Every structure is written in structure tokens, then in C-alpha cells.
Amino acid sequence: MRKRALLSCALVATGLFAAPAWAGSVQCDNDRAAGQYPCDNMGGLNYVYRSGQRGDWNGDDRLNSTNTGWYGWFFPGVERSYSFYAWLNNSAFTDAYARYGVIDTSNAYRQTAVINQNTAPGGWNYAGYGRGYLFTVTPSGNGRNGADIVQLYYADGLAAAADAAPRVTEANRDFSGRCPSATPADPRIAALQQRMLDAPDAYRDAVGSVDLRFRNNGQNEAIDFEVSRTQRSSFVRIARGQDRVEEHATRNGSSLSLYPQAKAYKTTLLADLPAPGGPRVYRNARCEAVFVHRGDASGAIGADNVIAPQNYAFWLSTEDVRIAGRQRLLGREATVVAGKHADYLGEKLGAATFRMWVDDKTGALLRLVGRDRTGAVAYSIDVRELRFDTGLELKPSMAAPQGWSRLETR
Template sequence: MAMNISRSMFGMGALFSTFLAASPAFAGTFYCDNDRSASQYPNCSTPGAPGWAYGGGSGDRNGDHRRQTSGHEVYYWDFNGVDGRKFELRVYLNNVLFTDPSARYYRKVGFNIDGIGNLNQNTAPGGWSYIGVQTVMSTSMSIGVNAYGVPPQGVTGADEIWVYSVASLAATDIHDDAGLCASALVADPKIVSLQQKMLDATDHYRDVKGTFDIAFSNNGQNQHVDFTVSESLRSSSVRITDQKGSVVEHVSNGRNGQVRHPDTSSFETSSLAPVERPVGARQFFTNTCEPVYVHRQDPAWAGVAEEVTSPQNYAFWLTAGQAKITGTERLLGRTVTVVEGLHDAYLSTKLGAAAFKMWVDDETGVLLKLVGTKDDGTVAYSIDVTNIQFNRGVDAKAFAMDAPAGWKNLTLQAK
């Protein structure tokens, strides 16, 4: 959370300042892993943070990772020589232990820390997930990740990240131009069309209000969500209630985000970096057949509401899920397309489900229902929208950054 961002970084900055100053200039594209030997990475270091454990697994890049075991400290990858560069960020997620449904990624430049993207690590398909594009005018920067959920659900993971200059992308980002991985791509044009609408759902409505229930047995997520999202105002208000009745509220106006804790009359405020729309293919394979999934960050920063309002992870499931359209139905007064598919080995192991079925709104690409089942038909996870309204207008006061008078401000300022 914002209250812990500065503590883990500034306590270790001096330790690595000499190392960073001696490093060669940023070379346009670079990988940074979690290996304990910083000498392997002349442009980056991974100081870690309290509450993060070092581990290994068969799904990891280079056989190692870090995972959050306690608290909300941010895990950082520190880079040198990126001044004046517009860069893009991809993160590698292929470990079944990474089950955080609300991980947040940050950039830190000098004393400024901004959120640059949200990602559901629990449902992200295995491979590289694109987070976003940013411009950095500094001699160094850090990329960070932590559990943004309160209380955190699942385990936040940190594996290798891939940072590269947009200007160098054409020369360094090698695609599968020979078509060696083409068999893994979606062939059904109807699935392709539906998938694209889901990936760009935020283009197909001005505002949306609703409620839904979300439950995943593998990470204990069990929440009721009330949301108001305005894409035209780049703002959102989301109220999350867990099975114990605890409430957390997330509010964003596109420039700042605020997390409110009514149970303790406290709040935290954080800065949000500008969101840019990605250019080019939204999914492809490298020349070694590693999948790359290009997420589009929601300008409204709707957090957990994006499971419904911008269902990109579930759209990517259609690529490797042997998905097929099985019919059309009416749900909540809307016409929906029904899609069924099988999980690949990675998601099946992680989610404890063999198959999925989803109901997607034809007009917008919004997800209205999702069910994942085990081999015996037992439900492993579900999302059920119980009410939804599109383009009815919103009250901008819902997105105000003013916490109630007398509440405790938990935000710590960088020093």
C-alpha cells in the first residue's frame, strides 16, 4: 500500500547507489531477475524488501522468484541509465504460487512514486504480461510491485521483468514471424471478434454501475463489489465487502487514487501515472514461442471492478483454452454470448479447475458471469453480476478525493 512504499525503498537506496552509479548506460532493452548475484545484471539490482521470501520453481524464469509473505512492502527492481527514455514494461508470471488478484505495479523516479498499472496475477495466463508505457527523465528509476488489496488476498509474486525503450522495440522485440507458434493462436473468427471486444470493453460504454460477487477457492477471495465507473471522466468508485463484512473503498480520478478503510476511519492516497493505450498486437509469441499478453490499463483505475468492466485476463484465456461459442442467451436484460473452454495445464493447476464457462455482453464486451469447474463438476471459482446499468450518467462527487473529516491519514511522504 501507499503507506509502505517509501519505507522499503529509501532504507536500501544508499546501499545500491554506488553500484548504480558505476553501471553502464541503459541499452534499450533489458531483463532484470531475482537472482541474488547482482553482478549478473550490470543495469539493475533487486534489493528485495521486508516480508518478501526468495524461492524457486519450475515455472520461474531462471529458476527463482520472490513472493510476498507478510505486510504491504513493495518489492523493487532498480535500474540505471534510463534518462529521457519512453519505456514499456512486461512482467513474467508463470508460477502457480502467484495468486494475488489485485497486484499494483509502480515506477519510482527520485522521490516520486506513481502507480503505473494493476494486474490480477491469479488469473493472468502464463507468460509475459504487458503493464504499460511510461516516460522517465532521470538517471535511474525503480519498478515496484505489492499487494494492493486490503486485506491482501492470495500471494503477490515477483519474477523477471522486461524493460525496453519504445524506440528500440522494433530491433529487440523479436516476434514469431515464421509462424512456428501459429497453432497456439485462435482460429475461429467469431472468438477473435469476441476476444477483441473484451480487450477493449472500456471503449464501448461511457459509464457503468453495478454489483457482483466474486469467489476463487484457490486464494480465498470472496467479495461483494459495488462499483461506479466513468470512462469519460477517467474515474471510478468501488466498494468491496468481504465475507466477514469488512469494507474497503477505492476511489480514483485518473490522477490520484485513494483507499478508504471505514472500519478503522483511515485512508491512504497515492499518485497515478498517465495511462497510454498500447499500439500493435495485443497478443503474440516471441521467436522462442513465449506468449506475450498486452494489457490495456484502464484510465478509470477501477481495480477489482475491472474483472467485469475490463475483463482482459479472461479474454486472453480464449487463446489457449480451446474455446468455443456455445450459444446466445439473455442475462440481466442483455444479450450475451456464451463461451466454453478448457484451461491449459498452468491455469488448471493454479485455479484448481479443468473448464470454464463465461457469459459476455454482446454490446460492450463486459463480463456478466463466469464459472470454473473441476473434473467432477464442482465449482472452483465464479463471478456473478447481479445488477448492471450502462450510460445512465454518474455523479462526479462519487470520485472526490476528500476523505471524511477526522479520519487518520496513513499516507507516508517520501523523504
């Protein structure tokens, strides 16, 4: 049972301790008793309450049962700019495209992050920055979407002028040295991890296609993508068999998602977030792991598995890994990493070992294969085509087809 906390205040730096880059924080867990947290839960109509859950905060969570609806953490009367962290540590949370967002007092919604709950390592996962009082998670229909406790950090007071500038507020990073290091011990692994985390800085545009298969959540997708980082735009087509296709177009902070089989569409405003400037993997003062995801202004949902492979970079801190050699793949020089899964991801993904191939020049993921104890493939990511910096001029249409139904964005 984890200790419940209402409000944390920053520690004053003394001696050798560096000052944390935050002023305060608030937590909100599921189904709280009155007075335990300064918040309420909203939505959740299709989220089933579960207790006795190993790995969850206070042993309970909410698990989506229908792939529809949304779940929210509501802070009434307290609109502020927050850095938003979600606790992900349950093997049933398998949504490949969980959408996190924030709603302000004018009822305007902005998406702050898309996180693959299925492959995210266990711990606090940074889900973006936004100004509002209601933070939400929405299922994608690709795996089971889960909701547990969230912790919101703020840098300054309530005044809009004081904390309106987007930035990552660190989650009470440990400076004492008493917690185990989250940095890979092998400097070659540490350098490779940083290259993967910084992959979007290594190219201006990317064109490619990839096949993803994960046995545990039934994900079986063929993804084709065109992405322009400099133009903040993308077009991604995700095919799931013969009867389910999605198309996602993003341009200048606005995203249009098309669902042809349902003749439906969704429009989403994306939060304009800077790249994180501090450490991307560390431990907080409770020695819990913190993983800082980088926002994607181009909105390249699905393509990020290849060209911004953050979760797989985080694995280099949480799993038992080693450099296994080098290989040329898709005409590119790659570093091969061999790994053994720790208990959390091993149980969740049904895999004991894995190998990943990482592009030496950009940090992009070229291939990933996980196998169970019998040697059978439990999951795989196979890039079929990948080209960088072709001079792509990408201006996708942002017009929804006439007569299609508009879906609610939350």
C-alpha cells in the same frame, strides 16, 4: 533453465520481416549474481526467496509472506521511459490486485497497472509504461503477491525528449512465422476476444455490482461500482465478509483508497496511458506468449473483472474454448463460451472446465463459472446488476477522513 540475457538490441528489418517497434531492452531477475544483470533488487523485506520453481525464470522467485511491503527492480543511474513487462507463470502468485508502478529520480511514484496475478495467463504480462529507474510491485492483501523477472523495452535513447511520449513498446514480437499463433483459430472466438479487450470503448459510464469467489486464493468479494470513462473517475466499494471493506475513489488521475477497519488511507497517482494500438496477444522472438494489458484511467479496481475483462479475454488464446450458444442474461444478449483449462491455469485455479457469458454489445463479462473434475465450483463471477450509459455524473470526494493514518504508496 532459461538463458539469462543482459541486453537485447533491435533486429534490422530485411526482406519480409517487419521492423520491431523497439530499440533495446533490459532484464532484471531476482537475486542475481554480480554482473548478470544491469540492475539490483530493492525492498523485498517481506518477500521470501524460493528456488526450484517450475515455470519461473531461472527457477526462482520472491513470494510475499505478510501482504505488506513491496518489491523492486532497480536500474541505478539509468532513468528512461520504459514499457514494463512482468513474467507471471507460477501457481503461487495469486494476488487479485497486484499494483505495479515506477519511481523516478525525484522519488515520485506513479501506478502503471493493476494486474490480477491469480487469473493472468502464463507468460509476459504488460504492466504499463513509465519514466523512472525503479519499478515496483506491491501486494493488495488479496492472495499471495509474487515477483519474478521483468523485461523493460524502450523505443529510443536516454534523452527525455526522445521517448517521453507514452506508448506501448512491443516486446520483440515474432515476425518470422515460426512460432505458434496466439490468435484464436475460430474467427468468431477471435472477434469475441477483441470485443472483450476493447470493452471500455463501448460505453461512456457503467454502474453495477458483482460477486467474486475464487477457492484457490480465498477471494470472496461483493463489489459495487460506478465508473465514468469520459470523466476518468470511479467509485468502487469492495466488501469481504462483514469485517473488511475497502473503498476506492478515482478522479483525474488521482486515486484515494480507504480502509475503514484500520482507519487508514492511501493516495496514488495513476500513470496517464493511452490505449494500446497494436496486437494485444502475440508471441515474442523466443515464442513466449505476451499479453498486453490496457491501463484504466478511471481506476476502477475490481470492477474491471466485468467492464474490462482482459484476463478472461486472454484465456480465449490460451485455453481450449468453443462457442456453446447464446443466452439472455440480465436483460442482455450474451455469447456463451465453454472451455477446458490448460495445465497452468487448471492447476492454479483448481478447475478443469469453465463457462463464460459475454455481453454481445459491449464485451463485458456477465458471468463466469469454473468447475473441478468432480463438478464442484472452483470459482465464480456473478454480476448482479449492470447498466451502461445512464448519464452518470461522478465526482467522488478525494478528501481523506480527518485523523486517519496515511499508508505509504510504493
